[in-house]
Ligand SMILES: [Zn+2]
């Protein structure tokens with residue numbers, strides 16, 4: 049029911065379940081490794097597992113997502129303990145609430161940007177991080193008016209963040225992944241993305257592709273700073289990102305973002 053496997057070039061073929069595609073990578077002379085990407089729709093959120101030499105996970109979903117995660121990991125044949133790192137894209141509850149439970153299940157370390165990590169470490173996310181409509185987005189304004197009263201009381205169980213990500217980001221080589229964490233503020237001030245060397249960008253809510261947030265893939269309707277969103281997306285373009293894996297919705301080509309930015 050949950051896991052979908054894919055990579056950037058396979059995007060037009062989505063959404064066949066259990067599509068097996070592999071990204072060839074060169075490690076030294078003549079040694080090829082493959083990275084696998086699994087999309088795990090855990091309720092409202094899409095989390096991801098990336099497996100290469102090591103295994104990492106992107107985002108930790110809303111509350112009570114552990115049974116769904118266990119089922120998804122079983123489907124993709126991944127033992128929970130193999131996950132070495134959970135990268136949390138930002139401090140909103142739909143991305144962090146199951147972090148403590150996921151950490152208990154997997155033993156993974158948690159990585160967050162230093163400007164958002166207090167949301168998880170203290171649980172006091174709503175003092176600083178209530179979602180803001182993107183300036184100029186009427187639907188974003190309307191959506192936040194409707195959603196925020198429900199959202200505001202979401203409780204996050206505090207959990208230690210072992211890896212505090214700075215503005216320079218973080219290479220993921222130590223976790224067996226050919227790629228890096230990139231600082232991509234805009235949706236929140238401490239938002240981060242993971243960009244693989246092969247072009248896949250896991251962006252959290254820096255881009256959206258799910259109803260009722262958006263009717264089609266594009267820029268976020270919720271953002272603290274729209275100029276920062278555009279700069280961050282430009283940063284991903286400069287890193288040769290080819291496919292966007294959003295925190296809500298199916299993957300889509302970076303070309304869509306390029307067009308939305310008018311590039
Ligand atoms: Zn968010």
Ligand SMILES: [Zn+2]
Pocket residue numbers: 140142143253295296
């Ligand atoms: Zn979200």
